[in-house]
Amino acid sequence: MPARQAAPKRVLRPGTNLYPLPAVLVSCAAEVGGERRENLITLAWTGIACAEPPMITIAVRKSRFSHGLIAASREFVVNVPSADMSLAVDLCGSISGRDADKFARAALTPSPAGVVRAPLVAECPVSLECRVRHTYEAGSHDLFVGEIVAVQAAETVLDADGKIDVALVDPLAYGGGWYWRLGERLGAYGHSVA
Amino acid sequence: MPARQAAPKRVLRPGTNLYPLPAVLVSCAAEVGGERRENLITLAWTGIACAEPPMITIAVRKSRFSHGLIAASREFVVNVPSADMSLAVDLCGSISGRDADKFARAALTPSPAGVVRAPLVAECPVSLECRVRHTYEAGSHDLFVGEIVAVQAAETVLDADGKIDVALVDPLAYGGGWYWRLGERLGAYGHSVA
Numbered sequence: 001m002p003a004r005q006a007a008p009k010r011v012l013r014p015g016t017n018l019y020p021l022p023a024v025l026v027s028c029a030a031e032v033g034g035e036r037r038e039n040l041i042t043l044a045w046t047g048i049a050c051a052e053p054p055m056i057t058i059a060v061r062k063s064r065f066s067h068g069l070i071a072a073s074r075e076f077v078v079n080v081p082s083a084d085m086s087l088a089v090d091l092c093g094s095i096s097g098r099d100a101d102k103f104a105r106a107a108l109t110p111s112p113a114g115v116v117r118a119p120l121v122a123e124c125p126v127s128l129e130c131r132v133r134h135t136y137e138a139g140s141h142d143l144f145v146g147e148i149v150a151v152q153a154a155e156t157v158l159d160a161d162g163k164i165d166v167a168l169v170d171p172l173a174y175g176g177g178w179y180w181r182l183g184e185r186l187g188a189y190g191h192s193v194a
Numbered sequence: 195m196p197a198r199q200a201a202p203k204r205v206l207r208p209g210t211n212l213y214p215l216p217a218v219l220v221s222c223a224a225e226v227g228g229e230r231r232e233n234l235i236t237l238a239w240t241g242i243a244c245a246e247p248p249m250i251t252i253a254v255r256k257s258r259f260s261h262g263l264i265a266a267s268r269e270f271v272v273n274v275p276s277a278d279m280s281l282a283v284d285l286c287g288s289i290s291g292r293d294a295d296k297f298a299r300a301a302l303t304p305s306p307a308g309v310v311r312a313p314l315v316a317e318c319p320v321s322l323e324c325r326v327r328h329t330y331e332a333g334s335h336d337l338f339v340g341e342i343v344a345v346q347a348a349e350t351v352l353d354a355d356g357k358i359d360v361a362l363v364d365p366l367a368y369g370g371g372w373y374w375r376l377g378e379r380l381g382a383y384g385h386s387v388a
Contacts, residue, residue: 004302006316010244012345014343015345016248018240018242018367019320019360020360020367021242038324044348047239047241047251048253051255053208054210056212083380086381090381090385093383104265104384122286126211126368133332134330136339139245143243143249149208153203154204155203160206165370167370173214178383181377186372187373191281
C-alpha cells in the first residue's frame with residue numbers, strides 16, 4: 001500500500017468531531033396528562049450498537065419533549081429520510097413538539113408501526129422500530145440503547161433480492177453544521193483483499 | 195412545506211439498517227503477555243453519545259483482538275480518515291491484528307496521542323482521544339462509551355477560524371456494504387426556519 005503524507009496537527013478543544021453522521025427522524029409517542037402525544041425529533045447522534053440482537057443508540061438531550069416520551073414509553077422509531085427530505089428534517093430539528101405538531105408542520109404522515117406503538121414516518125424509505133433495553137445518563141444527554149425489533153422499507157428502495165439498496169435510499173448525512181448527500185461510491189467492503 | 199408521496203412498505207428481518215455511517219479507524223494499545231501491543235480496527239458502528247461532556251460510542255465484537263486491548267486499557271482513539279484512504283481503511287477491517295501489524299500492512303503511522311497512551315493514526319485528519327466511561331454488554335458486541343478527552347486535527351482541514359471544515363476532511367461514509375464519499379452539500383442546520 002502506498003505511504004501517505006501526514007500533515008502537522010493542532011490540538012483543539014474536546015468536542016464531538018465525528019464525520020459524517022446520519023441525519024434521521026426519530027418518532028415517539030406516550031401519554032402526557034392523559035392524552036396521547038406523538039412527536040418527531042431530528043437527530044444525527046445515532047449509531048449501531050450490536051449485531052445480534054440488532055441494537056441502535058440515540059442520544060437525546062434531557063430537556064427535549066421527545067426525551068420524556070421515550071423515557072415513558074421505552075419505545076422509539078428511527079426513520080431514515082432521503083436527501084430530498086432535508087428541509088422537513090431540518091424543520092423537525094429546529095422547532096419543539098411541545099408547542100407544535102411537527103408532523104403537520106413538516107407535511108409528514110404518521111403511520112402505524114408493526115410492533116411498537118410509536119408511529120412511523122410514512123415518507124421515510126426505511127424505519128427501524130426499537131424498544132429501549134438500556135439507558136446511560138451520559139451528562140447533558142441520555143443515551144438510549146434500543147433493540148431493533150422490526151424494520152420496514154419502501155418497496156421503491158429494495159433490490160431484486162428484496163434487500164435495501166443504499167443508492168436508492170439516497171440517505172441524508174450531517175457534519176459540521178451542514179446536511180450532505182452521498183456522492184461517489186468508492187468500493188465494496190473487502191475490496192482491499194479481494 | 196410540500197407534501198411528499200409515501201411508497202408502500204415491506205416488513206424486513208430486524209437488522210442494522212442505518213445509513214450512512216462514518217467509517218473510522220479506531221486505534222488502541224495495551225500490554226499483552228508483558229509486551230505492549232498496538233492495533234487498529236475499522237468500525238462503522240460509532241456514534242456521538244453526549245455534548246457535555248463530549249462522548250462517543252464504539253461497538254466492538256467480543257472476539258476481536260482490539261476488544262481485549264480496549265477493555266484492558268480503557269482507552270481508544272477514533273481516527274476520522276479521508277475518503278482517499280478507503281483502501282487502507284478497508285484493509286484494517288479485513289485482517290486481524292492478532293497475526294499482523296496493521297499499521298505496517300496499511301502503510302499508516304502510529305504517533306503519540308496527547309492525553310491517552312493509545313497511538314493516533316498520523317495520516318487521519320481528525321483524531322478523538324477517548325477514555326472509556328461505560329461499557330454495555332449488548333450481545334455479540336460490547337458498546338464502549340468513551341469521553342472525548344482531546345481532539346487533534348490536521349492544519350490542512352482547519353478553516354480561517356481554526357475550526358474543522360468537513361469539506362476539507364472529505365470523510366469516508368459506509369452503508370450497505372460500500373464505502374462512499376460525501377457529495378452535494380444541501381443546506382446548513384436551521385435553514386428551514388432562517
